[in-house]
Amino acid sequence: MLPDSMSLSVVPVPMLLLDDEARVLGCNIPAQEALGKSERRLIGLHISDLFSPKVEIENLFARLTPYSGVSDHQICILATGMPVSLHLGCHDEGISALFIPEAARAEVEQHAKRHEMAESVARIALEMAHEVKNPLAALRGAAQWLSEQKDIPTSNREAVAQMLLGVDRIRDRIDAFLQVGPRAQVAMEMTNIHALIQDVIVYQKGIQVHRVFDPSLPETLVHPARLRQALENLWQNAVEAADSSIEWQTRMAPLVHLPGHSGQVMEIRITNDGRMVPQELRERLFDPYVTGKSRGSGLGLALVERVMVEHGGRVSVRSENGRTTMTLHLPIKQLEQE
Known part of the structure; x- marks a missing residue:
């Protein structure tokens, strides 16, 4: 209305x-x-x-x-x-x-292409789970058995220890990639978005955090653990980029239409005043392994994209005039719409 x-x-x-x-x-x-x-x-x-x-x-x-x-x-x-x-x-x-x-x-079409990319990555991730994790577990088991043998030479024991570390690094990398993979059907819950945002805020020295929340925003049906993952990634990116200020903002988005959803839409924004996103990365920023940071997996924003796909929403970025804003649009759903 x-x-x-x-x-x-x-x-x-x-x-x-x-x-x-x-x-x-x-x-x-x-x-x-x-x-x-x-x-x-x-x-x-x-x-x-x-x-x-x-x-x-x-x-x-x-x-x-x-x-x-x-x-x-x-x-x-x-x-x-x-x-x-x-x-x-x-x-x-x-x-x-x-x-x-x-x-x-054009922006809507870009979101559609990114959703297709997210679905393709999800299928690849599922294949990786079957093709890599099982033999990797067997390899780690064998290395662990070797490390526990009493008569193994010291030089070989060090090599086995390095092997275990390497296997664990590969496993962690796969686990991180699988975060952007397909999720089994999970029970959605009515969730207060403001409480979820507040939970992910960890105050940092030298950074002011501002919150501009719309008090009329209703609870909505989401998977809170997955949405929290997305919000945590957005928060961490903002903290790493910010000079002195981060702002969270929520509001209703009456002019936004999400495909497959005829109801209301909420908007969540996080803005920082730090370094800009390079122009050449903006169109690919939500693809896996794309990052503008010297250190980082490049999977954080791919996960955000995947979570938005799971919820029927979308994510976008705007970086100009010394400010970078990540915007989430989420469909507002109630229990009877499940």
């Missing part, structure tokens, strides 16, 4: 407010720029005077019910032919019509 005090001017994407007959009551500046018309010229026009094809728009309105939202990605601006995604929402104040130009859909 749109708040009564909501102003169209604060909405960062093109938005129209329509009456019950789908005629324009008002609009924001981005909508005027995208449609090439002033608000005065737009008011009173029917939405089919602005977008096509008409049959798609009629189908959208036929599916729209009170306090719901519907979307169509096959719409064009009538005057220019520019493809857009059109999202309709029915509220007390009228019907909201948000439209996202084709250029802004």
Whole structure:
């Protein structure tokens, strides 16, 4: 539901407010720029005077019910032919019509590609579990048996000790990689996101931590242990990069649509004021073994990506003007939606 005090001017994407007959009551500046018309010229026009094809728009309105939202990605601006995604929402104040130009859909497509990558990595990880861990366990058992023999020469005992260390390092590496692998079905729990964030914060000397939490944010159905892993990785990255400040922020994200989810979405952000993410890494930052740090496995953000896939959400990064922000979008789900 749109708040009564909501102003169209604060909405960062093109938005129209329509009456019950789908005629324009008002609009924001981005909508005027995208449609090439002033608000005065737009008011009173029917939405089919602005977008096509008409049959798609009629189908959208036929599916729209009170306090719901519907979307169509096959719409064009009538005057220019520019493809857009059109999202309709029915509220007390009228019907909201948000439209996202084709250029802004590149980010959504990038998220979809990253999700495909995460699924591919998951399959590889599962194969590794069968192909590597079993013989590795046998190798460690044999090395452990050798180390326990009393008549083994000292030089050989040192070699066996090094062998055990090497095997353990390989095992730890595989275990870390398997964190981005597929997970068995686990019971989801109603969880307070703010409590989860607070749990992962470990105060660091010289770094101020700010929290800007939306108190209206409801509990949501998640796997708390897995989500905590993701939040811990984001926190650790921020601590390693920050100069003096880290900020956590939560809020509702009414303009965000997640594929396969028709309900509300929450947004979790963590921002630090430290070094920027190199431009050449930003598109691949969530791929396994990609890192901008001199030391690090490159698996932390791949795990975050995997956890978001498991929850039907997504993660994105913005690094500019001396600040780097990691943003999670999570679907808000209740027990009856399980």
